[in-house]
Amino acid sequence: MFMSPVLGSLSELRHLNLRNNMFMGELPSELFRAEKLQSLVLYGNSLSGSVPNECKRLRSLDLSQNNFSGVIPDGFGSSLGFLEKLDLSFNRFSGALSASCLQL
Structure with missing residues (x-):
């Protein structure tokens, strides 16, 4: 099952919890067009590819x-200015975390 990019067109979307839904494939970048999105939980799926930087x-x-x-992008932490909670555990990342991620 793949995640629909249409979710990003939900202009009032603030919290999205899609844990344990057996989603696979890459995370659609359109999802991050939901400008009011504050909380995203995708725990326990089979999503792959790189971490979004949007x-x-x-x-x-x-x-x-x-x-x-892959490698978590260098600017990842600095692009998340409002972030209070981040969980990237139990994935297949490689390389070191950048200093911007460690300051979250």
């Missing part, structure tokens, strides 16, 4: 227990 307004992001891989 999460500017999020306060809480849980991408744990998926199949995300």
Whole structure:
């Protein structure tokens, strides 16, 4: 099952919890067009690809227990100015975390 990019057109979307839904494939970048999105929980799916770098307004992001891989982008932490909670555990990342991620 793939996640629909239409979710990003929900202009009043603030909290989205889609944990344990067996979603697979890459996270659609359109999802982050929902300008009021503050909380995104995608725990326990089979999502893959790289971590999105478009999460500017999020306060809480849980991408744990998926199949995300690669290096977490250098500017990832600095692009998350409002973030209070981040969980990227149990994925397949490689490399070191940048200093901007460690300051969250």
